[in-house]
Amino acid sequence: MKLETYTGPRVPALLAQAQAELGSNAIVVHVHRRRLPNGFAYFELTAADEASALALVSTPTPRPVESASEPAPVEEQRAVQQVIALVGPTGSGKTTTVAKLALNRAAFGNRKVGLLSLDTHRAGGADQLKEYSSAAGIRLERVFQLKDLAKAKRRLRKCEVVLVDTPGRGPAKHEEASVVLEMLRELAPHEIHLVLPEGMMSQHAERILGDYKWRGVTHLLATKLDEYPGERNVEALARAHDTPVRWVCAGQEVPGDLTSASGGASSTTASLDDALRRDVSAA
Numbered sequence: 001m002k003l004e005t006y007t008g009p010r011v012p013a014l015l016a017q018a019q020a021e022l023g024s025n026a027i028v029v030h031v032h033r034r035r036l037p038n039g040f041a042y043f044e045l046t047a048a049d050e051a052s053a054l055a056l057v058s059t060p061t062p063r064p065v066e067s068a069s070e071p072a073p074v075e076e077q078r079a080v081q082q083v084i085a086l087v088g089p090t091g092s093g094k095t096t097t098v099a100k101l102a103l104n105r106a107a108f109g110n111r112k113v114g115l116l117s118l119d120t121h122r123a124g125g126a127d128q129l130k131e132y133s134s135a136a137g138i139r140l141e142r143v144f145q146l147k148d149l150a151k152a153k154r155r156l157r158k159c160e161v162v163l164v165d166t167p168g169r170g171p172a173k174h175e176e177a178s179v180v181l182e183m184l185r186e187l188a189p190h191e192i193h194l195v196l197p198e199g200m201m202s203q204h205a206e207r208i209l210g211d212y213k214w215r216g217v218t219h220l221l222a223t224k225l226d227e228y229p230g231e232r233n234v235e236a237l238a239r240a241h242d243t244p245v246r247w248v249c250a251g252q253e254v255p256g257d258l259t260s261a262s263g264g265a266s267s268t269t270a271s272l273d274d275a276l277r278r279d280v281s282a283a
Contacts, residue, residue, distance in 0.1 A: 011131040018047035088195035090168030093223035103255035114159030199228030225250035
């Protein structure tokens with residue numbers, strides 16, 4: 001089995017190296033973003049030749065988070081493009097979660113996924129998403145102004161699922177928030193997931209949910225379960241507001257560390273506690 005790992009500061013260069021050594025049909029197995037103690041960030045890309053990648057897909061993996069409960073596919077809607085937006089405060093893990101959803105095939109099956117970044121002022125997040133999309137061959141569009149949105153939508157028209165990454169600035173910045181709101185209105189997402197870290201204080205999480213209601217939030221999405229194994233604040237918030245939770249995240253690994261909150265898209269918060277226990281025990 002040909003399975004090789006490459007490290008370096010840029011994912012496209014690592015992918016080119018993998019294709020040079022493993023063949024033009026080399027397939028990316030996963031990508032990790034690492035950081036040294038001195039703050040230097042780099043990527044670790046693991047790739048396989050086509051035959052080995054197919055063998056990996058057909059062989060059950062022992063990795064606990066992914067094997068405990070695969071992310072639940074969204075219902076098939078091949079005739080209608082499905083738009084799913086992630087919103088939330090800075091540092092909640094939106095961009096990493098978007099990358100996980102895009103690269104983890106269990107989330108949307110074989111449906112073609114495209115990425116749309118509205119995060120135009122935080123270059124680091126947009127660049128991170130660009131690295132992941134380049135490695136996986138996923139189309140990414142960046143929108144800087146409302147007038148650019150129509151062109152981006154046309155370029156993504158062949159995608160069956162479009163994942164939207166949004167800025168992490170607080171809703172108190174009304175001018176910037178109003179632009180994002182106009183973009184979301186134009187996109188008319190089928191789902192808007194508010195991404196919150198599990199360790200956030202309950203009062204703070206409650207306030208943020210109130211602030212983001214104007215964006216039409218339909219779901220909550222809990223992240224960083226591995227960092228706060230004893231916390232259940234997002235779960236409590238979901239129950240209190242009768243808000244569904246489809247996915248939860250425990251860790252930074254892309255495309256892993258993502259699991260479903262229940263057995264299907266019509267998830268209820270009653271099943272979230274089981275998902276949290278699975279992820280915490282696997283972390």
